[in-house]
Amino acid sequence: MSFAGTADDVALAPIEAVHARRQWLETLRSAARLRRTRLGLLMVGGLVVLAVVGPLLAPHSPSAFVGPGLTSPSKVALLGTDSLGRDVLSRFLHGGRTVISLALLATILGVGVGAAVGMFAAYARGLVDGILMRTSDVLLAFPQIVLVLLLVTGAGTHLWLIVVTVALGHAPRTARVIRAAAMEIVERDFIKAAEVMGESRWRIVFGGIMPMVTSPLLVEFGLRMVYSIALVTAVSFLGFGLQPPTADWGLMINENRLGIIQQPWSVVMPVLAIGLLTVGTNLITDGVARAAIGLDRRRSA
Numbered sequence: 001m002s003f004a005g006t007a008d009d010v011a012l013a014p015i016e017a018v019h020a021r022r023q024w025l026e027t028l029r030s031a032a033r034l035r036r037t038r039l040g041l042l043m044v045g046g047l048v049v050l051a052v053v054g055p056l057l058a059p060h061s062p063s064a065f066v067g068p069g070l071t072s073p074s075k076v077a078l079l080g081t082d083s084l085g086r087d088v089l090s091r092f093l094h095g096g097r098t099v100i101s102l103a104l105l106a107t108i109l110g111v112g113v114g115a116a117v118g119m120f121a122a123y124a125r126g127l128v129d130g131i132l133m134r135t136s137d138v139l140l141a142f143p144q145i146v147l148v149l150l151l152v153t154g155a156g157t158h159l160w161l162i163v164v165t166v167a168l169g170h171a172p173r174t175a176r177v178i179r180a181a182a183m184e185i186v187e188r189d190f191i192k193a194a195e196v197m198g199e200s201r202w203r204i205v206f207g208g209i210m211p212m213v214t215s216p217l218l219v220e221f222g223l224r225m226v227y228s229i230a231l232v233t234a235v236s237f238l239g240f241g242l243q244p245p246t247a248d249w250g251l252m253i254n255e256n257r258l259g260i261i262q263q264p265w266s267v268v269m270p271v272l273a274i275g276l277l278t279v280g281t282n283l284i285t286d287g288v289a290r291a292a293i294g295l296d297r298r299r300s301a
Helices: 003-032 035-057 088-094 095-125 126-140 146-156 159-185 191-196 201-237 249-259 266-293
Strands: none
Touching: 003 035, 003 201, 003 266, 035 088, 035 095, 035 201, 035 266, 088 095, 088 249, 095 126, 095 159, 095 201, 095 249, 095 266, 126 159, 146 159, 146 201, 159 201, 191 201, 201 249, 201 266, 249 266
């Protein structure tokens, strides 16, 4: 390859990156035109707003005792009381922040680390690729919930630890997906030309490869967010997350499951919220995935 040809290839790198950014922005626009995506955004957005402003609307403190345990809805407690006599509505309005915030932080951390590992593995190839992927295989050998419970049980209950352990389960899965998407990108001429011109690995990976894998990265983020919601909720339900008297949707289900027949609202409300949050996130992810592969571009479905 001549120097002029190499220079031309390097000049193409910013153009490729700009085209990739425009492509994933167009993917988001296409996804936003789909009814399933709009429905998902409505569901997730409504629950996020509820989690943010809910504590301001709560009629009582989430730990205040307002009557006997497991009573039916009344003027004092619009959704009744839980097993200890606390207002179900107040605890529900306070309980969404932790589920959403912990799940979001774990997803950002896990997908971010996994994407970086996957791109570096695809670019480096050889021994580095083998070490990174075999390490991922070791982590993948453990079911996510087992890995989270193992680490949380051994190190104690800390919110930051829950975030890190959930993210640790996401990273190897994301790494494999992004590595597969990046393998074709690293063989393109503008990447090889950038190497010849002496560009740093960091700039090649994050400036040249990353913009080209944004669409699968968005889909992977949505999938991991769904698993994060389930894992964070499961950890709280099993008693390894937030501890009483803190209000948390997963903890509410655990505390009141035995009285579900007598007073169902204390369990139904958090289950319904978690279900809607999961379904809404899945709808958004499905919309982005359909737009990324070119489905439903001529019709909103």
